[in-house]
Structure formats: C-alpha cells, structure tokens
Amino acid sequence: MSAPEQPPRRPNQANRHTRRWLPWAGALLLLGAIAAGLWPQPVPVETAPVTMGPLRATVNEEGKTRIKHRYVVSAPVAGQLRRIELKAGAEVKAGETLVAVLDPLPPAMLDARARALAEARRAAAAARLEKARAGDTFAASDLRRLDTLYSNQTVSVQEREAAQSRADSARQETAAAQGALHEAEAELAEFSQDPPATSNALCQATEIKAPVTGRVLRVFEENARVVPVGTPLLEIGDPAELEVVVEVLSRDGAAILPGSRVELEQWDAADTPPLVGRVRLVEPAAFTKTSALGVEEQRVNVVADLLTPPEQRPTLGDNFRVEAKIVVWESKAALRVPAGALFRQGDQWAAFVLFDGRAQLQPVKTGHSCATEFQVLDGLKEGEQVILYPGSRVHGGQRVRPIKV
Numbered sequence: 001m002s003a004p005e006q007p008p009r010r011p012n013q014a015n016r017h018t019r020r021w022l023p024w025a026g027a028l029l030l031l032g033a034i035a036a037g038l039w040p041q042p043v044p045v046e047t048a049p050v051t052m053g054p055l056r057a058t059v060n061e062e063g064k065t066r067i068k069h070r071y072v073v074s075a076p077v078a079g080q081l082r083r084i085e086l087k088a089g090a091e092v093k094a095g096e097t098l099v100a101v102l103d104p105l106p107p108a109m110l111d112a113r114a115r116a117l118a119e120a121r122r123a124a125a126a127a128r129l130e131k132a133r134a135g136d137t138f139a140a141s142d143l144r145r146l147d148t149l150y151s152n153q154t155v156s157v158q159e160r161e162a163a164q165s166r167a168d169s170a171r172q173e174t175a176a177a178q179g180a181l182h183e184a185e186a187e188l189a190e191f192s193q194d195p196p197a198t199s200n201a202l203c204q205a206t207e208i209k210a211p212v213t214g215r216v217l218r219v220f221e222e223n224a225r226v227v228p229v230g231t232p233l234l235e236i237g238d239p240a241e242l243e244v245v246v247e248v249l250s251r252d253g254a255a256i257l258p259g260s261r262v263e264l265e266q267w268d269a270a271d272t273p274p275l276v277g278r279v280r281l282v283e284p285a286a287f288t289k290t291s292a293l294g295v296e297e298q299r300v301n302v303v304a305d306l307l308t309p310p311e312q313r314p315t316l317g318d319n320f321r322v323e324a325k326i327v328v329w330e331s332k333a334a335l336r337v338p339a340g341a342l343f344r345q346g347d348q349w350a351a352f353v354l355f356d357g358r359a360q361l362q363p364v365k366t367g368h369s370c371a372t373e374f375q376v377l378d379g380l381k382e383g384e385q386v387i388l389y390p391g392s393r394v395h396g397g398q399r400v401r402p403i404k405v
Contacts, residue, residue, distance in 0.1 A: 042401035046388040047354055048338045050380045056330035057368040059256065063246035063264070063324040065306075065316060067237035071211050075231045079104055079206060083224045084234065088217060092210035092236060099216075100233050102206040105226065115188070122184035129177040132170065139163070139170035214238035217318060239317055240310040244277055246302045246324045250286045253300040255328050258282065262304045264322040268315060275313060277304040279326065302326065329368045335376040341386040342366070342374060351380065352387040352394055354402065359387055361396035 075081070079102035086092070086099060146163040149155045218235040221227060244264060248256070262277035279302060286300040304324070306313070341351045342364060349366050352359040367375035380386070385402070387394060394400065 042357065042399040043393055044403045045354075045359075045390070045394060045400045047385045047402045048341060048388055050335065050337050050376065050382055050384045050386060052333060052335055052382050054330075054332050055334035055336050055368070055370065055373060055375055057328050057370055059248055059252045059326040059328060060371070061246050061248050061252075061324055061326075063244045063302075063304075063322050065242045065244055065318060065320045065322060067217070067239060067318050068241045068243050069212070070217065070235060070237045071214075072235050073099055073208060073211065073233050075100075075102060075227045075229060075233060076208070077102060077206055078228050079226070081221060081224055081227045081231075081233070084219055084222050086216050086219065086234065088219060090216045092212075092214060092216060094211060094213045095209055097210040098207055099210050099236075100208040102208070102227070104205070118184065118188040122181070122188050125177065125181040125184040129174070129181050132174040132177040136167075136170040136174045139167040143167045208233070210236060212236060212238070237318070242306050242316065242318070243280070244304045244306065244322060244324060246304065246326065247289070247299045248302055248326070250298040250300050252328075253282050253286070253302060256282055256302055256326055257328075261327040261330075263325040263327070264306075265325065266323040267313075267320060274325075275306060275308040275316075275322070277306050277308075277324075279304045331368075331375070334368075335380070335382060336373045337364070337366075337376050337380055337386060338388060339369065339372055339374055340388045341390075343390065349374075352390050352396075353380070354385040354387060354400065357399055357401075359390070359394050359396060359398050359400050 082101045082103065084100055091097075092099060143163045143166075146155055146160050150157075150160045214237050216234055217237050220232045220234060227233075244262065246262075256279060258279050258281065260279040262279060264275040264277060267275060281303040283301045283303070286298045288296055289299045290296055304326075337351065342349045343351070345361075345363065349364045351362055351364050353362045354360075362379055364379035365377040367377045369375065387400065
C-alpha cells in the first residue's frame with residue numbers, strides 16, 4: 001500500500017518563514033554597525049623626524065644704530081650768532097670748514113637813571129675814601145706819638161701795640177675804599193661816548209671751525225641771535241662709524257658675552273643680506289622699562305660694533321631701526337627636535353614617539369633652543385618620528401595614523 005502523498009507547501013507559508021528572520025538579521029546588522037562605529041580608530045597626527053644638524057640659540061630684539069663719536073659744537077664766548085648756512089648732512093673737514101661765526105656784543109645801553117645811580121655810587125665811594133684816608137692819617141700820627149712815649153718808657157707795650165693795630169686797620173680800610181672808588185669809576189665809564197681800548201666793541205669776530213671730519217647731524221641754532229657762553233650750536237659725527245644698541249631683558253643679557261656674533265636684519269626695504277656685528281659691551285647697570293602690555297621689565301643695553309664695511313650699507317644712518325639676533329650658543333652638529341613636539345610633563349619635558357603605530361610617551365632632556373627647535377641631550381634618537389602638537393587628544397599607547405600636511 002503506497003504512502004499518502006504530502007500536500008505541496010503553499011507559497012504564503014515560505015514567505016512567512018522568511019519574514020520571521022528578517023528582523024533578527026536587521027538587528028544583527030545594526031549591532032555590527034554600532035560596534036564598528038564605537039570601535040576606537042587611529043588618531044590622525046602630524047609627525048616630524050629627530051635630526052642631526054646645525055643649531056644656534058639667539059636673543060632676538062629690536063635695536064637702533066648710533067654714531068660712535070658725536071661732537072656738539074658750543075659757543076665759546078657770548079656774542080651775536082650769524083645765521084648758520086650748514087644743513088643736516090653737510091660734509092665738514094676738521095680745522096677747515098667754518099661752521100659758525102660769533103660777532104662781539106656792543107656795550108650795554110644805560111639810561112639816565114642808571115647813570116645817576118652810578119654817579120651817586122662814585123661820590124659815595126670817594127667820600128668813603130676821604131674818610132678812610134683821614135682815619136689813616138690820624139692813626140699814623142697817634143702811632144708816632146706813642147712810639148716817642150714808648151722810647152721814653154712812659155707808656156706800656158700794650159698801649160703801643162694797640163696803636164699799631166689801629167694804624168694797620170686804617171691803612172687797609174683806605175685801600176678797600178680806593179678799590180671801591182675804582183669800581184664805581186669803571187661803571188660810570190660805560191656812559192662815555194668813546195669806549196676804551198679794552199671794550200668788546202673793538203674785538204674781532206670769533207670763528208668756529210669743525211673739530212672733526214664728518215657730517216652735520218643736527219643744527220640746534222640756525223637763525224641769527226644773541227647766544228650766551230656754552231650754547232649748543234650744531235652736532236657733528238661720522239655716519240660711517242656706527243654701532244648698534246639693543247635693549248634686552250636682564251636675564252638674557254646675563255647670558256651674552258662680549259665678542260658674541262650679531263646679525264642685523266630688516267634694516268632696509270630691500271631683501272639684502274643681514275649685516276654682521278660683534279658685541280663690544282653689555283652695560284653693567286639695568287633699567288626698568290614698561291612694555292606695550294603695561295608690564296615693568298628689567299632691561300639692559302647691549303652695544304655691538306658693525307663689522308660690515310660702510311660700502312655695503314651706504315643708506316644706513318644714525319638712529320635707524322634694526323632687528324638684531326645675538327648668538328649666545330652655536331653648534332654645527334646638534335640633535336634637534338621641533339619645538340612643537342615637546343610639552344611639559346610635571347617638571348620636565350616630554351614627547352610622543354611613534355612606535356608600531358602607537359604613541360609612546362618619552363621623557364626628554366633638552367639643552368639650548370631657538371624659536372623652532374630644541375637641542376636634545378637625552379631621551380630621543382636620530383631618525384625617530386615624534387608627534388607634533390599632540391594636545392589632549394593623544395595619550396600614551398593610543399593608536400595613531402601619520403598624515404602629511
């Protein structure tokens with residue numbers, strides 16, 4: 001007897017079975033996508049190699065040029081200054097170029113009242129002289145009388161010495177009165193129509209010549225006028241003999257030694273090579289200066305001589321601004337690391353080194369530094385790749401992916 005035949009499965013039953021597993025498959029796919037999204041991905045980072053090469057540490061500050069030797073020409077006597085025709089920049093030669101002329105002043109004009117006072121002072125001085133002479137005559141006569149009595153042993157020694165003292169005082173008073181009379185007569189002589197031979201009206205004009213060879217830097221008194229003794233007239237110097245003054249922080253000045261190399265940049269608008277100088281002096285006294293941010297700083301002047309010949313800097317003058325780089329340390333073969341790879345880890349420096357696709361924290365001992373690089377003394381080797389600017393997104397042992405910038 002044959003088995004009964006199974007009835008064929010209906011299509012709607014197969015569809016129902018397939019639809020039963022579709023939600024589970026979708027859930028599995030969703031969980032896989034979430035897991036893949038939450039799985040930690042390598043952090044893209046910039047890297048740079050640790051290299052061996054030249055490195056130098058510099059102190060960069062603004063400076064200004066100044067002429068080494070400046071000469072201020074002053075009026076040697078009081079007088080009427082003639083107009084100075086020289087202008088700033090004019091060339092002068094020592095002992096040849098006439099820079100200024102001073103005419104003598106005429107006698108002072110005295111009015112009638114001043115003349116009456118002078119005559120009164122002369123009369124008073126003459127009266128005091130006559131009085132002093134009378135007293136001198138009386139004292140001398142009294143001394144002679146006491147000398148006669150003393151020789152006859154009629155008066156004592158004390159009386160004769162007192163008479164001698166009175167005679168000496170009277171003689172000195174006469175001399176003083178005579179001097180006062182001469183002074184009053186000299187003052188009254190200024191009113192005479194013809195000045196004496198010693199009057200300054202007959203003096204010659206005073207010519208002032210350049211003390212050194214150079215150029216006129218500044219004219220203080222250009223117009224004609226009466227000037228007293230010691231009035232500054234003009235300033236002379238040689239623009240070829242320049243030096244540079246750089247104001248640096250006192251802590252940087254303590255590391256600068258005389259003889260250090262100096263490079264001067266941006267002293268003109270053209271793209272010219274930097275000028276070369278050498279530190280001659282670090283001034284021993286610092287001063288307080290307020291910065292643009294209102295912070296008080298202790299600064300010190302560093303003076304450097306220019307070694308570049310004047311022919312290569314013909315347009316550089318006095319008080320010109322320059323950008324100075326003072327070399328305090330230099331090496332031709334130093335282990336270098338970019339400054340952006342280092343950060344503070346406690347009280348020391350550290351860096352992230354790329355090792356097998358992960359960031360490895362490495363303490364670093366540094367030496368000298370410049371604006372972009374540090375000298376490595378210990379902790380890194382030549383050729384190692386370090387992570388630049390890690391910030392807070394990179395941690396030790398984290399997977400990273402180098403990128404090119």
